[in-house]
Amino acid sequence: MDKKKAVIVGGGFGGVKAALELQKNKKLDVILVSDNPNFEYYPGLHKLVGVSEHAVVSIPLATIFKNKNVTVILEKVMGIDGDKKTVTTSSQTISAEFIVVAVGSQTEYFGISGLKEMAFGLKSVAQAMELRAHVEEMFQKHAKADKAEAVMGLHMVVVGAGPNGTDLAGELASFGRMLAKKYAIPETMMTIDLVEGAPRVLPMMSENVSMRVMKRLQRLGVDVLCNRDLRKEEGWTVEFADMKIGAKTLVWTAGITTNELVKNIPGLILGKKNRIAVDDYLQPKKTDGSSIQNVFIVGDAADTKFSGLAQTAITDGSFVANAVQSRLANKELKKYVPQPIAYNIGVGPRWSVFVMGTFEFFGILAYAMRSLIDTRFFLSILPVGEVWKLYFKK
Ligand SMILES: Cc1cc2nc3c(=O)[nH]c(=O)nc-3n(C[C@H](O)[C@H](O)[C@H](O)COP(=O)(O)OP(=O)(O)OC[C@H]3O[C@@H](n4cnc5c(N)ncnc54)[C@H](O)[C@@H]3O)c2cc1C
Known part of the structure; x- marks a missing residue:
């Protein structure tokens, strides 16, 4: 049988979902190219x-x-040519009938002076491990330091009170308390600021959610500072409109842009956060009003209503797999409809907020629900035995 080729670029939420669905079609050779040997959750x-x-x-x-x-x-994929239907990696050029671009997003620093060089991020397992090691090192190093040095060394600033910053600040507060105990440092030496440019935390949520999350953060010992934009970071000093903070740990969670690879795909129209403008079938739009046929953009890279969320990337991956199957069968393609989304945002250990439309609930039950959502997702990409190993194999 003369098989057609589908190349998927990116092994994250959208790419993995698309590949798992597409590989069921025996008329296709499915190739997934990723610069990371692991899927990162x-x-x-x-x-x-x-x-x-x-x-x-x-x-x-x-x-x-x-x-x-x-x-x-x-x-690593270095370039994609939609018209020629080629994907070029560091060592080869692959031609295919279908290309799925699922390259996700990366951190945007908005040109803020010193930020890229000094700030920690939370956009990969490597970054998370680096931050954890750094925080522990700070406690270890300042266990016997003089007071002035210790308060600066144990001052952590998280910029951006969106879902990531909020969750991280809560976790850091608990982790910091554990480390204070371990290194016999008074907890009062430690400061955690969560700084946000908008008037409230989780500004995309209702005021009720913001208020409940704010109270939870305060209970965990996080100082919440709103209406403040980061101006610059210099020599471990973080500068806002009304203050400069001496802090040895700054985590930047406030900016995101599409993966730089999109700059190497000719003829695209870029929308908000440099996301690729797409037609009703998730194919990239061109400046002349047409679309690049049989190239599909999924997840964070696509400029869709709910882009920026794993659940959207999964839906997109599934949609695109169906679209490819329809093309192969010469059937009419269904139009893409953004799916309603739910938020489950953790704030420190064992506490979450769940929001779906106007329905909101908080606390340990919401956290339990989050754990179920995680498990359900793992079961959708792995056999039960492998999921068991993930949770229980040391
Ligand atoms: C800390 C954090 C917490 C989050 N929590 C939630 C949450 O609770 N709920 C939710 O819905 N969303 C959450 N998100 C957002 C969600 O993870 C993203 O929306 C989702 O990962 C997007 O999926 P994607 O397939 O578009 O990209 P990704 O999952 O980022 O995958 C992109 C893939 O492309 C690969 N790649 C990139 N460039 C290249 C290249 N040049 N060549 C080859 N491969 C390449 C990468 O290695 C990666 O495998 C969170 C994000 C972060 C950072």
Whole structure:
């Protein structure tokens, strides 16, 4: 049988979902190219910087695609030509009938002076581990330091009170308390500021959610400072309109832009946060009003209503797999409809807020629900035995 080729770029939420669905079609050769041998489960990253017992954050692509009709190539993609239907990696150019671009997003520093060089991030397992090691090192180093030095060394600033910053600040507070005990440092030496440019935390949520989350953060010992934009970071000094803070730990969670690879795809229109403008079938729009046929953009890279969320990337991956199957069968493609989303945002250990439309609930039950959502997702990409190993194998 003359097989067609589908190349998926990116082994994250959207790419993995698309590959798992597409490989069921025996008329296709499915190739997934990723610069990371692992699928990283970003919603679990905060736990790496906290006191939580066990965090599942990384699954080898080889495990996900074991016994599946998918060839995994571990290389960085340098360019994609939609019209020529080619994907160029560091060592080869692959031609394909279908291309799925699922390259996600990266941190945006908005040109703020000193930020890129000094700030920690939370956008990968490596960054989360680096931050954890740094925080522990700060406590270790300042256990016997003089007071002035210790308060600066144990001052942590998290910029951005969106879901990531809020969750992280809560985890850091608990982790910091644990380390204070371990290194016999009074807890009062430690400061955690969560700084936000908008008037309230989680500004995209209702005022009720912001207020409940704010109270939870305060209970955990996090200082919340709103209406403040970061101006610059210089020599461990973080500067806002009304103050300069001496802090040895700054975590930047306030900016995101599409993966730099999109700059190397000719003829695209970029929208908000440099996301790629797409037509009704998630194909990239061109400046002349047409679209690039049989190239599909999914997840964070696509300029869709709910882009920027894992659940959207998963929906997109599934949609695109259906679109490719329809093309192969010469059937009419269904139009893409953004799916309603729910938020489950953790704030420190074992406490979450769940929001779906106007329905909101908080606390340990919401956290339990989050754990169920995580498990359900792992079961959607792995056999039960592998999920069991993820949770219980040391
Ligand atoms: C800390 C954190 C917590 C989050 N929590 C939640 C949450 O609770 N709920 C939620 O819905 N969303 C959450 N998100 C957002 C969610 O993780 C993203 O929306 C989602 O990962 C987007 O999926 P994607 O497939 O578009 O990209 P990604 O999952 O980022 O995957 C992109 C893939 O492309 C690969 N890649 C990139 N460039 C190249 C290249 N040049 N060549 C080859 N491969 C490349 C990467 O290695 C990666 O495998 C969170 C994000 C973060 C950072």
